[in-house]
Each structure stands twice: as C-alpha cells, then as structure tokens.
Amino acid sequence: MIELRPQIAVVVFPGSNDDHDATWALGALGAEPVLVWHAEPQLPAVSGVVLPGGFSYGDYLRCGALARFAPAMAAVADFAAEGGLVLGICNGFQILCEAGLLPGVLRPNNSLRFLCRDVVVRVERTDTPFTRRCEPHQRLTIPIKHGEGCWFADEALLSELVDLDQIVLCYDGDNPNGSVHDVAGVCNPEGNVLGLMPHPEHAVDPLLGSGDGALILASLVDAARERVLAGV
Amino acid sequence: MKATILVRPKEGILDPQGQAVESALRHLGFSIAGARIGRVVDLDFEADDPAEAQLQLERMCEQLLANTLIESYEIDLETA
Numbered sequence: 001m002i003e004l005r006p007q008i009a010v011v012v013f014p015g016s017n018d019d020h021d022a023t024w025a026l027g028a029l030g031a032e033p034v035l036v037w038h039a040e041p042q043l044p045a046v047s048g049v050v051l052p053g054g055f056s057y058g059d060y061l062r063c064g065a066l067a068r069f070a071p072a073m074a075a076v077a078d079f080a081a082e083g084g085l086v087l088g089i090c091n092g093f094q095i096l097c098e099a100g101l102l103p104g105v106l107r108p109n110n111s112l113r114f115l116c117r118d119v120v121v122r123v124e125r126t127d128t129p130f131t132r133r134c135e136p137h138q139r140l141t142i143p144i145k146h147g148e149g150c151w152f153a154d155e156a157l158l159s160e161l162v163d164l165d166q167i168v169l170c171y172d173g174d175n176p177n178g179s180v181h182d183v184a185g186v187c188n189p190e191g192n193v194l195g196l197m198p199h200p201e202h203a204v205d206p207l208l209g210s211g212d213g214a215l216i217l218a219s220l221v222d223a224a225r226e227r228v229l230a231g232v
Numbered sequence: 233m234k235a236t237i238l239v240r241p242k243e244g245i246l247d248p249q250g251q252a253v254e255s256a257l258r259h260l261g262f263s264i265a266g267a268r269i270g271r272v273v274d275l276d277f278e279a280d281d282p283a284e285a286q287l288q289l290e291r292m293c294e295q296l297l298a299n300t301l302i303e304s305y306e307i308d309l310e311t312a
Contacts, residue, residue, distance in 0.1 A: 062299055098299070105301045112248045152245075152302060178246070 005032040006224035008048040011076065011092075013038045013067050018053035018089065018201060025201040026050065029214060031221045038070035047224035048085040049076055051092025053145075053199055063106060063148045064094030073099060085129050085227070086193040087220055090146055093185075093195030102186055102195045103161055104153040109146070110178030116145040118209065121184045121198055122172040128187055129223030130194045131168060133215045139172050140212035142198035149197040151179040151186070164189055169196055233279045235289055238306040239298045240270035273297055282311045 008031045012019045023033040034044055038056075043049065056067035067073065073095070080086045080101055088096040096102040109115060118141050123134040134140070153161060158181055161167055169185030177197070185196030200213030241247040247268050254267035275292075279285035289307045298305040 061296070065296065065299070105299050107246075107302060108248055110246065110248055112252055154301070157301075 003030060004225055004228060005030055006047040006221060006228045007032045007034055007045065008050060008220070008224055009034050009036045009043050009046040010050045010052055011036050011038060011070075011072050012052070013054065013056035013070060013091075013095075015056045015058055016052050016054035016091070018091075018199065021199075022050050022052045022089065022201040025204045025213070025217050026221065028204060029218045029221050031224065036072055038067070038072045041071040041075060043072070043075045043079055047227045048087070048220055049079060050220075051076070051086070051088040051095055052201075053090035053092060056091055056095065059091075059148075062098065064091060064096075064098040067091075067095045068099035077101060080188070080193050083190065083192050083232070085220060085223055087130055087216075088193075088195035089199055089201065090144075090149070090197055093197060094148065096193060096195045101193050102188055103157060103166065104151050104180075104183075104186060106148050106197070107150040107152050108148050109150050109176070112147075114145070114147040115149070115176050116143070117176075118143050119174065119176055119184075119198060120172040121169045121196075123168070124170055125165060125168045125187075128168055128191045128194060128219075130187075130216055130219050132222065133219040138215075140169075140198075140203075140215065141210040142200055142203045142213045142216075143209070144176060144198050145202075146177070146197055149179065150177040151183045151197070153180055153183075161186065168194060169198075233277055233282070233285055234310040235275045235277070235285070236308040236310075237273040237275065237289065237293060237297055238270060238308070239273065239293075239303050240305070241268055242302055242304050245302050270303075282309060285309060 200216040203213030
C-alpha cells in the first residue's frame with residue numbers, strides 16, 4: 001500500500017534560508033512539500049504549514065516583526081484559527097510570536113553571540129501533533145543557530161503557560177541563550193501551533209550528527225496525513 | 233508633522249547590549265552605573281490635528297514599532 005503524502009506548505013520570505021532544508025526533510029519523511037511565496041494571499045490546499053528559519057526582511061526592527069505583515073501570514077493565521085497545523089522553526093518561531101499566534105517574544109541571546117551548535121532538548125509534552133512520536137521526557141539532540149533565541153515571558157504569562165501546559169520543549173541542563181524557564185519551544189492553547197528555536201530539519205539523518213529532529217517533523221507529517229484522511 | 237519615538241527595554245528586562253556597552257565604557261575609564269540601549273524612530277508624516285496624530289503614533293507603536301512585552305515607548309510630537 002502506498003502511503004498518502006500530505007501536502008505541507010513551506011512559506012518563503014525574503015531572507016528565509018532554511019526553506020529548502022525544510023522542504024527536503026519533509027519530503028524525506030513522507031510529505032509532499034509545497035513552497036509558498038510570502039506575497040501569496042492564499043495557501044494552497046495543504047494540511048500543514050512550516051515557517052522556516054532564516055532572516056526574513058533582514059531581521060529589521062525586530063526579528064519576525066515585519067514578516068508578520070506578509071500576505072501569506074494572514075492566510076497562515078486563518079489556517080491556524082481553523083485548527084490547521086503550523087510549525088515555526090527559529091525565525092518562523094520569532095514570526096509566530098510577533099504575529100501573536102504564540103505567546104512571548106524572542107530576545108537577543110544573553111551572551112550576545114550568535115550560537116551554532118547541537119543542544120539537548122527535553123520533550124515536555126508528547127500529546128501534540130509535533131511531538132507524538134517522542135517518548136515522555138525524551139532528550140533530543142538538535143542543532144540551534146541563532147542570535148536571538150532567548151524566549152521571554154513575564155512571570156504572570158509564564159505561570160499561565162505552565163498551567164495550560166503550553167511549554168513543549170525545554171533545554172536540558174545547558175540553556176544556550178538564557179530563555180525563561182529554559183524554554184526551547186511553546187505551543188498555543190489549542191496545541192496546533194508550535195514554535196521552537198532548534199532546527200529539526202537539520203537533524204533528520206544520523207549521518208549528519210543526529211536524526212532526532214525527524215521525530216518532530218515525522219510527527220507533523222503523521223498528523224497532517226490523518227487530517228487528510230479525516231477530510232479536514 | 234514630525235515625531236520622534238523612543239523605544240526602550242522595559243525596566244527590569246535584561247539588556248545584554250546595555251551591559252556590554254556599560255562594561256566597554258568602564259574599560260575606557262568612565263565611571264558608569266548603568267547603560268540601557270534602545271532605538272530612535274524619526275517620523276515625518278501628513279496630519280492636520282495633533283490629537284489625531286498622537287493617536288496614530290500610539291497605534292504605530294503598539295502595532296509595530298515596539299513589542300510591549302519587553303519594550304516601552306515614548307512619543308515626542310513636534311507640532312510647530
């Protein structure tokens with residue numbers, strides 16, 4: 001039996017640079033990725049959306065602050081509101097926070113240095129469409145590469161997010177950027193939108209150091225396929 | 233009309249840029265008790281009514297120029 005390959009959009013902003021890596025990884029994990037230019041006012045009929053890493057609009061003003069006004073982002077917001085699966089990686093996470101689709105904001109790393117190395121993240125929730133292939137509290141080795149990955153929420157917001165179980169990934173032991181509560185990834189209250197700083201698309205083949213990122217992207221592909229089969 | 237917007241890291245928010253500059257100024261021999269780094273936006277725009285202009289500027293700050301989770305803003309409107 002040939003498994004259905006769900007279509008997943010990868011939105012390309014001026015300055016995105018991980019769009020093709022995300023496309024390759026999604027394709028290798030059983031999806032049919034579709035590149036969507038940021039100026040498109042509508043998304044094709046897809047079952048998931050990935051906002052890739054990069055430096056959209058040159059990171060001008062604040063990371064992700066300008067990308068959220070792209071026509072495609074209005075379509076992504078509608079898609080998310082209808083329960084569509086949206087994954088933001090690195091710059092994609094920054095965009096989702098600036099757009100108000102995810103809580104908090106990404107600030108410059110405490111060290112002020114651009115960091116590019118493997119980190120270990122702990123999976124805090126395995127009941128999301130993005131982590132269902134993971135074991136509870138599984139440690140994943142996935143690379144980061146960012147200058148502004150220090151996720152911040154004030155105490156009131158953080159305690160609300162902890163209560164609502166919206167913290168999905170935490171740095172395990174070594175927090176590279178100084179994020180509050182060691183947060184590496186958060187989701188929205190409904191759980192259909194996730195943002196994370198590490199790059200799962202760079203860790204889908206053990207030949208390149210780690211295959212752990214595949215658990216996250218393959219979870220998304222599984223969930224997207226189920227949505228196609230369920231007719232949503 | 234012209235306006236100057238000052239965007240600053242909110243009080244209590246860690247400002248690593250400010251800390252780095254503070255430490256560099258100390259290395260130069262200056263006696264510095266604190267440094268915070270923000271951003272200046274100079275705007276030139278068409279408006280007739282200063283009160284309306286002020287409202288517009290506040291909306292610009294809230295919607296784009298500042299992220300109010302971590303930044304505060306100050307609007308200086310030149311009405312002359």
